[in-house]
Amino acid sequence: MSLVYHTMHSLTTGCGLANLTLPSIGQSLRLLHCTQPVSAKKWKFHPERDLTPPVQFKNTEQPPDRHRLPIYAKTPHMWLSGAMKAPRQTKELWRMMGEEAVHNDLLLDQYGIIAMTGGMVKHKHFEVLRMGVGKYVKPKESFSMYRIDPPYKPITDHGFGKRMGGGKGTIDCYGTPVRAGRVILEVGGKLMWEEARPWLQTIAAKLPFEAIAVNSEMLKKFREEEDRLLKTNKNPISFEWLVRNNMLNCQQHLSEYDRRWFGKFVYKDRELNKKWQLVTRAKYPGRN
Numbered sequence: 001m002s003l004v005y006h007t008m009h010s011l012t013t014g015c016g017l018a019n020l021t022l023p024s025i026g027q028s029l030r031l032l033h034c035t036q037p038v039s040a041k042k043w044k045f046h047p048e049r050d051l052t053p054p055v056q057f058k059n060t061e062q063p064p065d066r067h068r069l070p071i072y073a074k075t076p077h078m079w080l081s082g083a084m085k086a087p088r089q090t091k092e093l094w095r096m097m098g099e100e101a102v103h104n105d106l107l108l109d110q111y112g113i114i115a116m117t118g119g120m121v122k123h124k125h126f127e128v129l130r131m132g133v134g135k136y137v138k139p140k141e142s143f144s145m146y147r148i149d150p151p152y153k154p155i156t157d158h159g160f161g162k163r164m165g166g167g168k169g170t171i172d173c174y175g176t177p178v179r180a181g182r183v184i185l186e187v188g189g190k191l192m193w194e195e196a197r198p199w200l201q202t203i204a205a206k207l208p209f210e211a212i213a214v215n216s217e218m219l220k221k222f223r224e225e226e227d228r229l230l231k232t233n234k235n236p237i238s239f240e241w242l243v244r245n246n247m248l249n250c251q252q253h254l255s256e257y258d259r260r261w262f263g264k265f266v267y268k269d270r271e272l273n274k275k276w277q278l279v280t281r282a283k284y285p286g287r288n
Helices: 002-013 123-134 193-204 216-231 239-244 247-252 256-261
Strands: 019-021 028-030 111-115 119-122 142-146 153-157 170-178 183-189 211-215
Touching: 111 193, 119 123, 119 153, 123 142, 123 170, 123 183, 123 193, 193 211, 211 216, 239 247
Parallel strands: none
Antiparallel strands: 019 028, 111 183, 111 211, 119 170, 142 183, 153 170
8 A cells, every 4th residue: 555655656746767666576666757747737728839818808898878779769759749740751762872971980999780782770670680689798798889870761651452542651660761881780898709790690681781790800801902902903994984074975864873973872783782892792683
């Protein structure tokens, strides 16, 4: 028993060469040589032993209000009192045409969802965003915020099974028009992109228009690549060049939107209808 104890003690304490003689058998036992104790050995967890520290999180301070997305009313508050009847409006499709020039950057400099084309966000889509994001943001760790206004534009409808005519229909719901490149919502806090990307892409696919989940680095690379492709283009003749120079008096036959946005984000069945279409090589429905 003492021989076993001395043998194990020598192995664990890291002694040098030692010879123990068994009195009964007359044989010598040569122990292993350990340079340091077994408990002090550096275990190799990863091929790269010197791992880089993780990136520091941004926006670690929570906003003063709720960390989840707020609940928006179906009808604007100014029409809920009933003192004045809500006015009806035209469709105003120009509000969804063109490219967003103001709310097109991430304020939190972390993650968000950006619209690739124009469309209308109704109350049911706000609920999809709220319930989808609310399951993953955690109090005192992460939060989310809207970058679009609550539903304010009235949308009229005649309903099913109604005869034609009878004047303009009644207000069916309210919506928020969105242009291409508009930031829909943002997510910030102690959250990594690998964690937020799967459920942000799932939520973006449920919107009535094409949207994409991006982070600040992706947004910067998209813009740099788009500028590089436009500068290295060897064909000087483009739709914008033709309109600006009024070739063959084309401005007389073009619409106001073509002269303003040069065919981009205007027509659903033509090229250059999606944001960063040159970079992503996204397909579009058309002949070419």
